[in-house]
Amino acid sequence: MNLSDAPVHEAALAIEAVHLGKAYRPNASPAARLRAALLGREIPGDSFWALRDVSLQVRKGESLGLIGNNGAGKSTLLQLLCGTVTPTTGTVRVDGRVAALLELGAGFNPDFSGRDNVLLNGPLLGLGRAQLLEQMDSIIEFSGIGHFIDQPVKTYSSGMFVRLAFALATSVEPDILVIDEALSVGDGGFARKSFDRILAMKERGTTILFCSHSLYQIEAFCDRVLWLHEGKAMAVGPSHAVVRDYTLFLAGGSPEVPAPGAPVAVPSAEESAAPLSAPVAAPPADPEAPAPVATPVTQPGTATPGHARIRRVVTSLDGVASTRLQMTPGQGTLRVSIEFDSDPGIPMPTAGMTFELANTMILSSVVSRTDKVMLERDAQGRGTATIEFGPLALRKGDYYIGAYLGNENAIHLYSEAARIALLSVTDPRPEPGLVDLPHTWRVEPGHVED
Numbered sequence: 191m192n193l194s195d196a197p198v199h200e201a202a203l204a205i206e207a208v209h210l211g212k213a214y215r216p217n218a219s220p221a222a223r224l225r226a227a228l229l230g231r232e233i234p235g236d237s238f239w240a241l242r243d244v245s246l247q248v249r250k251g252e253s254l255g256l257i258g259n260n261g262a263g264k265s266t267l268l269q270l271l272c273g274t275v276t277p278t279t280g281t282v283r284v285d286g287r288v289a290a291l292l293e294l295g296a297g298f299n300p301d302f303s304g305r306d307n308v309l310l311n312g313p314l315l316g317l318g319r320a321q322l323l324e325q326m327d328s329i330i331e332f333s334g335i336g337h338f339i340d341q342p343v344k345t346y347s348s349g350m351f352v353r354l355a356f357a358l359a360t361s362v363e364p365d366i367l368v369i370d371e372a373l374s375v376g377d378g379g380f381a382r383k384s385f386d387r388i389l390a391m392k393e394r395g396t397t398i399l400f401c402s403h404s405l406y407q408i409e410a411f412c413d414r415v416l417w418l419h420e421g422k423a424m425a426v427g428p429s430h431a432v433v434r435d436y437t438l439f440l441a442g443g444s445p446e447v448p449a450p451g452a453p454v455a456v457p458s459a460e461e462s463a464a465p466l467s468a469p470v471a472a473p474p475a476d477p478e479a480p481a482p483v484a485t486p487v488t489q490p491g492t493a494t495p496g497h498a499r500i501r502r503v504v505t506s507l508d509g510v511a512s513t514r515l516q517m518t519p520g521q522g523t524l525r526v527s528i529e530f531d532s533d534p535g536i537p538m539p540t541a542g543m544t545f546e547l548a549n550t551m552i553l554s555s556v557v558s559r560t561d562k563v564m565l566e567r568d569a570q571g572r573g574t575a576t577i578e579f580g581p582l583a584l585r586k587g588d589y590y591i592g593a594y595l596g597n598e599n600a601i602h603l604y605s606e607a608a609r610i611a612l613l614s615v616t617d618p619r620p621e622p623g624l625v626d627l628p629h630t631w632r633v634e635p636g637h638v639e640d
C-alpha cells in the first residue's frame with residue numbers, strides 16, 4: 191500500500207494534517223460528557239477511534255477524493271478539516287477559506303426569510319456582511335428563488351431550500367471546497383448548474399476534497415485519492431491506483447493482501463445520485479436467485495431546462511424486445527436502445543450501459559464518450575442511442591442491464607435506469623466462470639523442455 195508522498199513546500203499546501211485522530215466515547219452519558227467538558231477532563235470509558243493517526247498533505251489546486259466503507263472515518267476527517275470537530279490527537283493546518291457542502295442549510299432558521307438566513311448563515315461560512323450584501327443579488331439569481339427570498343424558509347420546497355443553501359455556500363469563491371457525496375445538488379436543471387459551478391471552481395484552481403461512494407466519479411474527478419478503512423489511512427496516491435487497490439479489497443475482502451486476479455467491482459456513477467428514471471430493484475436476499483427487474487418507465491413530456499433524462503429503454507435479443515432475455519453463449523444479437531429527452535441548449539449528453547451481477551458488481555460497461563461516439567438529437571433535444579452486441583462471450587449466469595445518461599464529460603449523471611432488464615445465459619458446459627476469453631490450444635507429445 192502506498193502511503194508515501196513526496197514532501198511539498200509549505201506554501202504550496204492547502205491542507206496539512208499530522209497524526210490526526212478523533213476518538214469518541216460511544217457509551218458515555220450526556221451528563222458524563224457535560225461534566226468532562228466543564229472540568230476540561232477526558233470522558234471516562236472506552237474510546238472508539240473514528241480516525242486514527244492520519245497524516246496528509248493536500249496541495250493547492252488539487253482535487254483529493256476520499257473513499258472507504260461505511261464508518262471508515264471519511265466524514266470525521268472532513269469535519270476535522272472544516273474545524274467543526276476538534277481533534278483528539280495531532281494537528282490540522284488549513285490555508286484559505288473553506289466552503290463545505292456537507293449539511294446544506296443545516297443552520298437555517300425556518301421562521302426567518304431566505305434573505306435573513308443568508309445574512310445570518312453567511313458569517314458562519316466565513317463570509318462578511320458587506321460581501322453578503324454585495325453578493326445577495328447573484329445568490330438570489332443563482333438559486334432561482336425569486337421573490338420567495340423574502341418569505342420564511344419554512345414555506346420553501348426542499349429543492350428551493352437546497353438551491354438557496356448551495357448558492358450561499360458557493361457565492362464567494364472559496365479556496366477549498368469540501369463535498370460530501372454529491373457532485374451536484376438539487377434536481378433537474380439546477381443539478382447541472384451546481385455541477386458546472388463546482389467544475390468551474392476546480393478548473394480555476396480551487397482545492398477540492400470530495401468524498402463519495404461512487405468510485406467512478408472519484409476516479410473521473412479527483413487527481414489523488416485517500417482510502418480510509420476503520421479510521422486508518424490505507425493508501426494515498428493517484429486516483430486510478432488507489433481505486434484499483436480498493437476495488438480489489440472489496441472483491442477479495444482483505445485490505446492487506448488483495449487477491450491477485452480477483453474480479454474488480456467498479457460501482458458506477460449512479461450509486462451516489464438520486465434515481466431519476468426507473469426504480470431500482472433491490473438485490474435478492476439469496477444471491478443465487480435473480481432479483482426482479484425494474485419496470486421499464488416511459489416518461490411523458492420533455493426534459494426541464496438545463497437537464498436531460500432517459501425517456502425509455504428498449505432491450506431486445508434478435509429483434510424481439512423484452513425485459514427478460516434468454517440466450518445461450520455466443521448466440522443472438524443484443525440491442526439496448528436508450529431514448530432520451532434533453533434541453534437542446536445543453537451540450538450533447540453521454541449514454542452508457544452496464545452488465546451487473548446480482549451482487550452489484552459491474553461485469554462490464556459501455557460509455558459513448560469512451561467509444562468516441564457523439565449522440566444525436568433533433569431540434570427538440572430528443573434522441574436514441576442504440577448499443578448493439580454481436581455474440582456475447584458470457585457464460586451461464588444472470589446479468590442485469592442498466593442504462594445511464596450523463597453530461598458531456600460523463601461525470602455528472604442526469605438519469606439512470608438501473609436493472610432495467612435481465613439477461614439470463616444458459617450454458618450446458620459445466621465449467622465455472624462468467625466469460626469466455628479468447629484462447630487457442632497447442633498440443634504436442636513430450637515435455638516442452640525436452
Ligand SMILES: Nc1ncnc2c1ncn2[C@@H]1O[C@H](COP(=O)(O)OP(=O)(O)OP(=O)(O)O)[C@@H](O)[C@H]1O
Pocket residue numbers: 214215216239240258259260261262263264265266267
Ligand atoms: N459523534 C459521534 N459519536 C460517536 N461515534 C461517532 C460520532 N461520529 C462518528 N462516529 C463513528 O465514527 C465512525 C466513523 O464515522 P464517519 O461518519 O466518519 O464514517 P464515514 O466513512 O463517513 O461513513 P459513511 O460512509 O457511512 O458516511 C463510525 O463508526 C461512526 O459511528
